[in-house]
Amino acid sequence: MTRLNINGKQYDIDLPADTPLLWVLRDEIGLTGTKFGCGMALCGACTVHIDGQPGRACVTPISALAGRKIVTIEAIGADQVGQAVQAAWVDLNVPQCGYCQAGQIMSATALLKQNPRPTDADIDSAMTGNICRCGTYGRIRAAIKQAAGEKGATP
């Protein structure tokens, strides 16, 4: 049994300790906003926050998470920065298919919480682990800048 703290709630999970957090979120708890994309921490679709740091749920076994605070896309709107990022995403029509965008928003939020005024290079560095096959990168960059309070960010 592993006790997990997810979005402020406690869950007792009766699954093998090597089970990745991703499948606990998706299949056991029903938090399907965190997406499966690669299973090898290559695409970022499964990005969550673990004690405030972005982490890849697809390669993080639940055994590594006891006592740590996990936040998913479903709860990131409770955070002021997360809410601003979500609002910018909607305002600039960032998503196309939208499947990767939960992970993009989690990475972007983590970036802005640590670095409220990121440069383009900072954005590249923070977002390079998140693939968008639809190619929304220009709008993602613009939305991060808008959430950071820059005026006139256009996709």
Added chain:
Amino acid sequence: MNTPFHSSKAMAADAAAPETPLLITNISRREFLQGATALGGLVLAVGYPGDLRAEDPPKYGADAMPHGWVDSPLVFVAIGEDGIVSIVCHRSEMGQGVRTGMPMIVADELEADWTRVRVVQAPGDEARYGNQDTDGSRSTRHFFMPMRRCGAAARQMLEAAAAARWQVPVGDVQAKNHEVVHVATGRRFGYGALAKEASSMPVPAPDAIRLKDPAQFRYIGTGKLKLVDAPDIATGKAQYGIDTRLPSMLYAVVARPQVYGGKVVSYDATAALKLPGVVRVVQIEPTPGPPEFNPLGGVAVIARNTWAATQGRSALKIVWDDGANAGYDSVAYKATLEEAAGKAGLVVRNDGDFSAAAAAAAKRITAEYYLPHLAHASMEPPAASARIVQGKCEVWGGFQSPQGVRDRVAKRLDMPVEDVTVHVTLLGGGFGRKSMCDYGIEAAVLSKAMDGSPVKVVWTRDDDLHNDYFHTVSVEHLEAGVDARGLPVAWLHRSVSPTIDSTFVADARQQANYELGMGVINVPFAIPNIRIENPEAIAHTRIGWFRSVTNIPHAFAVQSFVAELAAAAGRDPRDFLLEVIGPARVVTPQMLSDTYNEGESPERYPVDTGRLRGVVELAAKEAGWGRSLPKGSGLGIAAHYSFVSYVAAVVEVAVDARGEMTIPRVDIAIDCGATVNPDGVRAQLQGACVMGVSAAMSGAITFKGGRVQQDNFHQYEVTRMPAAPREIRVHIVPGDYGKPLGGVGEPGVPPVLPALCNAIFAATGKRIRRLPIGDQLRT
């Protein structure tokens, strides 16, 4: 009768637990608004007003598609007494914005207030909704007018209801912004108050429908509306195929043959069945004959969660018979294609006399181009769920062709089509992959094997890359005879690539007319002697549609070659391209030996070289063509006509001393006729640029021993943010709503690859003829 219906979210998430009913009391199923009720599966056989159905499909466009089109407001519109207008979207959303664009058309003609519009996703039911094949960049071009008529008819029914209540002539009332107003007195009723009476008004006959003057459009063409699904996407609530959850759901992962045509000889599931969470192991039988959209067969592990199923699959011991394609090797196959390209093939277009003109030409120039297989690699891998209850099967998933899933599941499970319901979720990317519904059939087969229990089948990324319906691989051989000024007077193009037809017809070896008609046969150039040949190629894997399909290799070869001819002539590439296109003129598909023309009428959709010239000139102007750039930087240009739209791209590259390339900017211009959602067009073109860059820079699926050599994104690299063009400027040629519309989702991709490689040539003098670029620029 109280008639609840499900919102699209509820449908996607859990059909057993619909959200709060939105609709209406006292509406019989034959009355207005019944359309949405069918979404809950509550309405049985439904009669249509015959005059609103395409009874007798003519030949072209939407008329020629299976089940044609439907424009009845009874099918697409529901208005609740609370005034909420529900509009059905019958096409699948995969990022192209159709769930925003299509209902927007209806809402505009309906004079609905967008803030009170809800979008409801249709299940697979083409007899009811018309064609649902979400492909070919044709949703808007085929349904713009039917959806306008639908909205206008509903508006007129509301006006008729208000006029009847006031006992005034209908000409004295006007629908405006969710109300009907009696113009003389200013009296008004909201749509909700009129819904019930409107439902008993006759649907206007086609010749009585009054469409808006486009100058009065409130949403269409304004680009003001936000994407309807963005709030759910940004908060993690949006439901994709992989997100379906049903009570007591089981999870399946399948070991499929790694070689095309391979079969299971035997398997040992002992170890797999000992793992915690593994419930059962089931063999899926392959289907004899060409693959079509059928499952490949294999061994499925069914478990309590996806991870356990994945672990279980790893523990299977399977003996495979690899079959006839175990020798498929991409290196050897490239040589095979090159050999075929070196000899004459089936002549598919022959203008003038290429051989004589080439022999008499001042100079002959030859080049050959190679493009490898590509995988779609949608971020959501294929995934679907199914359950069977009391002989009725329900399937959930992201499908580009939901009716196709319905028909095939019914056939595979040997049940009537009416007993199969296909719920369409959002697609986490499609790009053509999800037109092929093998994964949906797998879910149904596995549910049946589990006595109808709900089963979700999930493809892992290596499944997706190993067992895709791949974009073809091709060698494009070009020869030109040029005159003293360097302009081509003779043009030979041999295009060699395994055909998508091989997925349907055993041993198909020639490109189909729908592949040739994608930019090889129908080059609209002012060249008197043109010969197009198609040597044979044998497929050794499943070939399928990939966003913009064979336009990719054809445009890459043609537009690279024109730039090579320009360089040989010492000419400016833009000026030379315009000269090769020739003066503005209208060319019929027949003149180009093109029998495809994207399924569109040759009269309504001829090739207009003036429009092609127009996008070249626009992209060049906006890009500042000819501006001075630092050493190592360059601009490249390319143009292509596809999906009855015209696109040109100018790409700027910067290549440093080590051969590292960046793309500071792309200017891309499209003439697709009038637009419904200009910001959506911009988004599609921006995405097309990134997908084109991705294919050019790193996209390659290769085979060895019949097996795909790429397992995941570390080996099949797709473009990430730092390598993507830093700035993509989209330029839309204004259109006329009275004229035929063109496609948008796909035509942006083809010109990007040659424009990029032409830019590399301008920057470095290096000509890329073999994709991907990979490390070819490294010094």
